[in-house]
Each structure stands twice: as structure tokens, then as C-alpha cells.
Amino acid sequence: MEPMRINKYLAQNGYASRREIDKLIERNxxxxxxxxxxxxxxxxxxxxxxxxxxxxxxxxxEKKVYFL
Structure with missing residues (x-):
């Protein structure tokens, strides 16, 4: 994985939105x-x-498998 901005990394991994993460960063x-x-x-x-x-x-x- 290439280096990624912390707010984007956490948002893509389902923690919170980028703006919410920025607020957490401001509060250390x-x-x-x-x-x-x-x-x-x-x-x-x-x-x-x-x-x-x-x-x-x-x-x-988990990788989901659907059967039809």
C-alpha cells in the first residue's frame, strides 16, 4: 500500500467520515x-x-458468495 492521508485511510476503513476524523485530529x-x-x-x-x-x-x- 502506498502512503495515504490519515483521514482518507480511516474513512475508507469504516471508522468515520473525513470531517469527523479531522475534528479528532484537531483535538489530538x-x-x-x-x-x-x-x-x-x-x-x-x-x-x-x-x-x-x-x-x-x-x-x-469476509468475501461473500451468492448462489442463484
Missing amino acids: EIKVNGEPVSPGQKVTEKDKITIKGKPFEKPKF
């Missing part, structure tokens, strides 16, 4: 590798993200 409630995040900071899947002190884990989606 999101940290990457133990450091406060700056707006527009880029992250990868290898970075450890914590939101309000809890680790963020990318949701694991």
Missing part, C-alpha cells in the same frame, strides 16, 4: 506510532494508529 485524539498526528499526515498499513487511546484495527471483510 489520534496518534500514529505514539505521536500526535498533524493534518494531512500520511500513513501506511504498518503504522500503529490509536484513537482515543484504543488501537485501530482494520476491519476484516
Whole structure:
């Protein structure tokens, strides 16, 4: 995965909208590798993200199979 802006990364992984994530960043409630995040900071899947002190884990989606 190429580096991606933190708000886009969290929004694509179902945490919240980009604007809500920007508000969390302004209140210093999101940290990457133990450091406060700056707006527009880029992250990868290898970075450890914590939101309000809890680790963020990318949701694991199940591949669904439909039978007709």
C-alpha cells in the first residue's frame, strides 16, 4: 500500500467520515506510532494508529458468495 492521508485511510476503513476524523485530529485524539498526528499526515498499513487511546484495527471483510 502506498502512503495515504490519515483521514482518507480511516474513512475508507469504516471508522468515520473525513470531517469527523479531522475534528479528532484537531483535538489530538489520534496518534500514529505514539505521536500526535498533524493534518494531512500520511500513513501506511504498518503504522500503529490509536484513537482515543484504543488501537485501530482494520476491519476484516469476509468475501461473500451468492448462489442463484
